[in-house]
Amino acid sequence: MHRYIAFAWDQDDLETHTLVEALDRRLLSADPGWQRVLRADGLHVYLFGRLSRAFQLYRLTPERGVVLGMLMAQDSTSEGAANAPLKEADTQRIWKSKGQHLVDRFWGRYVLLMKPDIGPGLIALRDPTGAIPCFAARFQEIDLVCSHIDDCDELELISPDINWHHLAAYLRFDNMITAHTGLRGVRQVQAGERIALNRGRIDAEYCWNPNEVYGARTIDDHQEAMRELRKVVQWSVVAWAGCYESILHELSGGLDSAVVLACLSRAHKSAKVLCENHYTEKVEGDERVFARQAAKAAGVKLVETPITFPDRTLEAMLDQTKVASPTLVSFVPATRLRREEIVKHHGIEAVFSGQGGDHFFQSIPTRQIAAEYFQRHGISKELFDVISDTSLFVRRSFWSVLGAVIASGLPGSSVDPYRILRISPLLSDAVRNDSYSKTIRHPWVDSAVDMPACKRRQVFDIIDTQNFYRTPDQAVDVVHPLISQPVIELCLQIPSYILTYGGRDRALIRDAFKGLVPAAIIDRRSKGATTGYFNNVLVQNAAFLREYLLGGLLAAQGLIDKDRTEAALSESALVRGATLIFPMLDAVRAEFWLRRWSDQSRRAAA
Numbered sequence: 001m002h003r004y005i006a007f008a009w010d011q012d013d014l015e016t017h018t019l020v021e022a023l024d025r026r027l028l029s030a031d032p033g034w035q036r037v038l039r040a041d042g043l044h045v046y047l048f049g050r051l052s053r054a055f056q057l058y059r060l061t062p063e064r065g066v067v068l069g070m071l072m073a074q075d076s077t078s079e080g081a082a083n084a085p086l087k088e089a090d091t092q093r094i095w096k097s098k099g100q101h102l103v104d105r106f107w108g109r110y111v112l113l114m115k116p117d118i119g120p121g122l123i124a125l126r127d128p129t130g131a132i133p134c135f136a137a138r139f140q141e142i143d144l145v146c147s148h149i150d151d152c153d154e155l156e157l158i159s160p161d162i163n164w165h166h167l168a169a170y171l172r173f174d175n176m177i178t179a180h181t182g183l184r185g186v187r188q189v190q191a192g193e194r195i196a197l198n199r200g201r202i203d204a205e206y207c208w209n210p211n212e213v214y215g216a217r218t219i220d221d222h223q224e225a226m227r228e229l230r231k232v233v234q235w236s237v238v239a240w241a242g243c244y245e246s247i248l249h250e251l252s253g254g255l256d257s258a259v260v261l262a263c264l265s266r267a268h269k270s271a272k273v274l275c276e277n278h279y280t281e282k283v284e285g286d287e288r289v290f291a292r293q294a295a296k297a298a299g300v301k302l303v304e305t306p307i308t309f310p311d312r313t314l315e316a317m318l319d320q321t322k323v324a325s326p327t328l329v330s331f332v333p334a335t336r337l338r339r340e341e342i343v344k345h346h347g348i349e350a351v352f353s354g355q356g357g358d359h360f361f362q363s364i365p366t367r368q369i370a371a372e373y374f375q376r377h378g379i380s381k382e383l384f385d386v387i388s389d390t391s392l393f394v395r396r397s398f399w400s401v402l403g404a405v406i407a408s409g410l411p412g413s414s415v416d417p418y419r420i421l422r423i424s425p426l427l428s429d430a431v432r433n434d435s436y437s438k439t440i441r442h443p444w445v446d447s448a449v450d451m452p453a454c455k456r457r458q459v460f461d462i463i464d465t466q467n468f469y470r471t472p473d474q475a476v477d478v479v480h481p482l483i484s485q486p487v488i489e490l491c492l493q494i495p496s497y498i499l500t501y502g503g504r505d506r507a508l509i510r511d512a513f514k515g516l517v518p519a520a521i522i523d524r525r526s527k528g529a530t531t532g533y534f535n536n537v538l539v540q541n542a543a544f545l546r547e548y549l550l551g552g553l554l555a556a557q558g559l560i561d562k563d564r565t566e567a568a569l570s571e572s573a574l575v576r577g578a579t580l581i582f583p584m585l586d587a588v589r590a591e592f593w594l595r596r597w598s599d600q601s602r603r604a605a606a
Contacts, residue, residue: 002049002132004068005151006113006141008122008197011042016141023142023155030154038066038113042120045113048151050234054243054350054477058086064095065114065123069132072108072239074486099167099194103207107485113145121198128208128485130177130191130466135324136202137186143197149186150322158186160597167590168431168559169433169439170326172587173421173527176440177463179204181324182593188324190442191466210459210484211448214492220376225494230512236484237263244271244349244477251275251294252528255506255521256357258294260481262516263330265298266350274346278335280533287528293518300510305338307533313387313544314588315535326593328470331585343476355468356482359461361506362489363410363500365394367404368415369496370455374405375452376495392503408453416443417452417460424583425568426549428561434536460490491556534581539574545584552591553598 007023009016027046028034038045047068058067071086086094099112102125104478109131114123120219124145126134133147139157152158162186167175181188189195192208219225237260241247249264251257264273275298277291288304295302310317319330328342330480342348360368368391373383383405393400418441423432442463448456465483491499510522538545546569554560565587567579568575 001133002055002068002147003151004045004111004113004145004147005045006038006043006045006122006124006145008043008115008120009141010120010199013141019140020142023157027155027190027318034344037068037097038063039528040064040115042116043113043122045396054590058091060095060114061088066092067094067102067110067112067440069110069127070243071102071106071110073106073580074105081210097196098196099124100207103128103192107125111147116196116198118414119198121196123194123196124189124502125207126189128192128488129483130470131469131483133469134189135181135186136189136195136197136198138197141199143200145189145197148321149183149324153322161185162594162597164438164557164559166325166438167594169436170590171424171427171431171554171559171586172436172514173440174327174465174582174589175417175467176327177466178440180439181416183324183597185573186324191463194261207441209447210444210462210492211451213489214448214451214455217493218376219490219494220498222498225498226512228490229494229508232486232490233482233509233512234263234266236487237481238267240352240479240481240484241267241271241313243479246272246346246348246350247274248339248346248351248476249273249300250351250353251277251291251353253277253290253294253521254354254357254527255510255517255524256482257354258517258521259357259513260352260354261294261298261300261510262513263481265300266516271349273298273300274342275300275301276339276342277304278307278333279304280307282533284574285528285533289523290518290521293520296364297518304344305335308334309540310334310537311415314541314585315544315548315592318589318592320470322515322519322596323593326586326590327467329589329593330470331589340475346478350477350479352479352481353468354482355480356487357506357509359465360458360482360487361450361509362458362496363505365505366454366457367394367396367401368408368457369393369500370401371405371408372452372454372495373497375408386497386501389497389501389503392506393500408550414449415456417457424558424586425580426565426587428558431559452496455492455520456559458492458496462492534585538581538584539571541567542571542574545569545588549587549591551592553593554587559590 007020033048034046036044037047037057054070056070087097094341102112110127111132111134112125116123122143122145124134135149136145137158145540146152163182163184166180166182179188179190192206193204194204194207219228241264251260251261275295277288279286279288291302318333319332324330367390370387373386387398391398444459444463448459468480498508512524549565550562555562
């Protein structure tokens with residue numbers, strides 16, 4: 001696993017320079033895995049982990065900065081797109097554009113760390129998918145940027161000062177992606193965002209914005225959109241596969257993971273692929289019949305791993321790593337040990353998945369699909385065909401969909417994607433206050449008010465895909481090849497009524513890969529679910545949850561209501577309460593995160 005830290009300071013400040021040199025010696029002696037990859041006046045960059053085909057170091061000469069990660073060329077659709085070299089002309093353009101050239105001409109996963117053109121400080125840019133974490137903070141007179149906040153904690157560069165407002169916002173929306181974190185003084189650099197740090201001041205702007213991508217062009221023809229989608233998805237998957245010799249692919253049995261496998265199996269220069277399917281004893285969590293068909297069609301081996309009932313408390317199932325926000329706290333699944341055995345035995349370098357397909361290919365049934373057609377084309381015969389298709393998809397009457405179409409043309413009709421959020425039944429009255437609603441919002445959504453409602457919701461979903469990268473595996477790379485900039489940009493430019501039609505979700509991607517993915521999966525309408533499994537986990541942990549939450553820091557701080565939480569923790573409520581699963585798990589993650597940092601805070605005070 002790769003980690004990085006960067007220090008920026010005023011080179012003329014001798015006292016601070018001496019401090020940086022002391023930190024340099026301390027970091028490099030702490031673990032032999034750390035290496036200094038840039039030593040320039042006023043800027044040091046350190047990297048933990050060996051370079052590989054999948055993680056490169058690109059230098060901006062002369063000693064102006066580095067790009068860490070993997071770059072692909074935007075203008076290449078060949079299988080050699082991976083690990084695109086940075087020519088001298090590219091490094092100059094990156095420098096002059098403060099990283100904009102990277103976003104415009106390359107894709108992949110990367111973080112840019114470079115010196116400003118004038119004075120001390122540091123410029124950091126995170127790629128539009130947010131695949132590599134990036135946090136900024138200030139220690140005395142040093143501006144610092146890092147990938148993992150626990151490294152800075154070990155060096156005693158940050159203070160465990162809890163940001164209670166962030167905790168409250170998290171309990172309202174667990175998947176929020178925000179610049180603020182659970183620690184005061186620690187800022188997350190957003191995906192596609194560039195920040196300039198200078199003596200503690202942070203200036204930020206987005207170098208990539210989905211609203212601008214959407215407005216650049218529209219692919220309003222089914223056949224053209226289908227050809228483009230198949231080409232770009234295939235290109236993205238194969239480009240990532242070209243970074244590795246061996247891949248373990250998470251084959252759920254659903255459409256999206258089957259599409260990724262079809263692309264992998266047809267690559268001319270692809271890695272060795274092994275598939276794994278996780279299943280529960282419940283019928284709704286067992287998709288092996290579909291996974292077997294996909295594996296057979298691709299000619300690859302499938303390992304079937306049961307999701308066994310955990311013999312640990314929920315707290316013991318959480319990753320112990322200190323992170324900057326409870327949003328980054330991850331449950332360690334019961335299948336982790338089996339996964340580690342497979343990785344070690346087969347020499348696996350990366351784990352692939354089909355994550356992102358639901359978010360990009362229009363899986364959500366909404367009447368706004370027909371409204372988007374009306375907003376683009378007005379009244380026509382084709383409009384009524386789209387209304388009929390949409391009616392079939394959402395299982396609502398023709399007249400109901402027509403009503404939504406008419407309403408979409410009225411002033412103030414913009415649909416806010418955040419309205420889908422439901423307030424956790426555990427929250428106190430103070431946290432239910434609407435003042436937190438602005439805290440959870442993302443600028444990409446707020447800048448997309450003029451987009452059709454379906455595309456604005458797609459922007460909301462693009463932001464959500466960053467959550468898939470919040471829990472990287474310790475032993476191997478985790479790659480979600482559908483969550484790639486070319487795929488995201490193309491889907492933004494294909495209208496929702498082209499992505500889905502005939503009453504089918506993800507109709508375009510289904511037709512694009514017809515004949516390449518088994519027909520049973522192409523035609524499948526249902527999806528697997530593990531709701532029953534997690535419901536049973538909560539019931540088994542009821543006694544632990546009562547003690548952990550009712551006597552915990554969230555309750556003491558007034559973030560969760562004790563009476564409401566106690567009522568929700570009754571056995572009858574847990575047995576029948578599928579809606580309690582995520583609020584309860586969120587509260588456990590937040591309590592766990594809070595105790596990890598609060599223990600340190602109390603020790604520091606003592």
